[in-house]
Amino acid sequence: MNDFVNQFWNWYVILLVLVSIIACGVLLWMQSVPPTGGKLDTTGHVWDETLEEYNNPLPKWWMWLFYITVIFSLVYCALYPTLGSYQGMLGWSSSGQLAKELTKAEEQSRPLYDKYMKMDLQALAADKEGNETGKRLYLTYCMQCHGADGRGSKGFPNLADNDWQWGGEPAVIVETISAGRMGMMPPHAQLGAETIKDLANYVRSLSGMPADSLRVSKGQEAFNSVGCSGCHGPDAKGVHAMGAPNLTDKIWLYGSSEATIIETITKGRTNQMPAWKEFLGEEKVHVLAAYVLSLGAGSK
Ligand code: HEC
Ligand code: HEC
Structure with missing residues (x-):
């Protein structure tokens, strides 16, 4: 029972993350398709009788920046523990990191404090x-x-x-x-x-x-x-x-x-x-x- 509950949340998180990232990609792709028939599309807003707002796709370089972030997220998910209980290809973990750093700092300052204690x-x-x-x-x-x-x-x-x-x-x-x-x-x-x-x-x-x-x-x-x-x-x-x-x-x-x-x-x-x-x-x-x-x- 317990395992089943754990697995459910595991897949729930994995799906949520992946679907969100992929949905971002699809949304971007839909936004970058130019309006049909090469006809100039407008948003339908009209100001001062004739002033209309074009509905052009976003600039290419701008879109690419977003595509890169989507690709980055997918690579990151593969390398680091982001997807449920998946450990990531690098096997990185934050547990014990603080203790390791503290021990290292301690070792560095040890000779100094040893000297002070003798004075x-x-x-x-x-x-x-x-x-x-x-x-x-x-x-x-x-x-x-x-x-x-x-x-x-x-x-x-x-x-x-x-x-x-x-x-x-x-x-x-x-x-x-x-x-x-x-x-x-x-x-x-x-x-x-x-x-x-x-x-x-x-x-x-x-x-x-x-x-x-x-x-x-x-x-x-x-x-x-x-x-x-x-x-x-x-x-x-x-x-x-x-x-x-x-x-x-x-x-x-x-x-x-x-x-x-x-x-x-x-x-x-x-x-x-x-x-x-x-x-x-x-x-x-x-x-x-x-x-x-x-x-x-x-x-x-
Ligand atoms: C939360 C506030 C607070 C902090 C933080 C604090 N102190 Fe004090 N300290 C006091 C107070 C209040 C007194 C006076 C106590 C009393 O009235 O008896 C005092 C008294 C002292 C005295 C005695 C002074 C005397 O005239 O005899 C020394 C020495 C001292 N503190 C050093 C330190 C050092 C060193 C630190 C840092 C490690 C420190 N204090 C951090 C509040 C603080
Ligand atoms: C039980 C011990 C005790 C007795 C009795 C006592 N005092 Fe004090 N008094 C202290 C201590 C301890 C302090 C410091 C309080 C603190 O650390 O904040 C103090 C602080 C003071 C201060 C403040 C000094 C300053 O630098 O601001 C005054 C004034 C003072 N006492 C006057 C008196 C007078 C007058 C009496 C008699 C009515 C008295 N005390 C009785 C222990 C005592």
């Missing part, structure tokens, strides 16, 4: 060729979030500065890229609008921005009593283990305006850096980590 990250970060490979990988996998120049944007950290949420030591960067990171700033709406405004003023004062001094001192007290310091550190300089950013510098993930800081504290922020080790493999992560190091190196 430590600092050395690789200073290596011109390694950086070029890193940049190509970066532009493929990381640019959409961190920007072409690595400078990030709102919510996506700048990788080209020397300020790190999770740490800038080579091993930490490898870990960040390999396993991903989840930055979690909890919402604090329960503190009430007044305390949150005090906290925002205190946070702004830390990086030398204008703030209300009364609110700053109240905010400083709250910072330590409500648990901000547990994550951002008592000096608010950030704690890498928590991914909690330094609040005393002029580098902002979300923005420095009072309104934005109030929003951050009230609603919290959750931010995810995807994990890459499984997808890219250890070697590519190694090269990318070196590239990220090289981005920050200029700003030391």
Whole structure:
């Protein structure tokens, strides 16, 4: 039963393809026969009382182009698997082609990655060729979030500065890229609008921005009593283990305006850096980590 169904569709496809191609040929042939009796045939359309449209066959060269395409299709059907389950005279198949090409590319880049893996990250970060490979990988996998120049944007950290949420030591960067990171700033709406405004003023004062001094001192007290310091550190300089950013510098993930800081504290922020080790493999992560190091190196 199953075989019968398969055979039916097989012949159905073969007939459909062949009949369509042959029908094209016949249609062309019919179109190229000149009108009977050598009499000038017209389409029957008349404009402006006497203006008539001739029904001449298409030019010969034009017809031949179409004939050639018909012949090409028939030859193609004979050579390649086009007709149902027929394999084609060349025996060509797309199955396994991708795998073959990937293996080939892999073999070509293998010596290069072997060499990179033997270099430590600092050395690789200073290596011109390694950086070029890193940049190509970066532009493929990381640019959409961190920007072409690595400078990030709102919510996506700048990788080209020397300020790190999770740490800038080579091993930490490898870990960040390999396993991903989840930055979690909890919402604090329960503190009430007044305390949150005090906290925002205190946070702004830390990086030398204008703030209300009364609110700053109240905010400083709250910072330590409500648990901000547990994550951002008592000096608010950030704690890498928590991914909690330094609040005393002029580098902002979300923005420095009072309104934005109030929003951050009230609603919290959750931010995810995807994990890459499984997808890219250890070697590519190694090269990318070196590239990220090289981005920050200029700003030391
Ligand atoms: C889908 C967006 C996205 C992509 C793609 C992405 N990242 Fe990230 N990345 C983030 C976010 C968001 C963070 C911040 C996470 C947090 O707040 O904890 C981050 C953080 C980082 C950090 C830590 C920065 C710090 O200050 O500690 C590094 C390093 C990093 N990414 C490198 C990369 C590399 C290399 C790639 C490419 C393989 C990449 N990222 C691709 C979104 C992305
Ligand atoms: C559980 C740990 C934790 C606590 C508690 C916490 N934070 Fe955060 N905070 C974070 C993390 C992590 C981030 C980064 C979020 C991200 O990656 O998107 C952050 C981000 C911020 C930002 C945004 C900084 C920027 O660059 O835009 C501000 C402002 C901030 N916190 C202030 C506070 C204040 C004020 C408190 C106390 C009410 C507080 N945080 C309590 C972990 C914490």
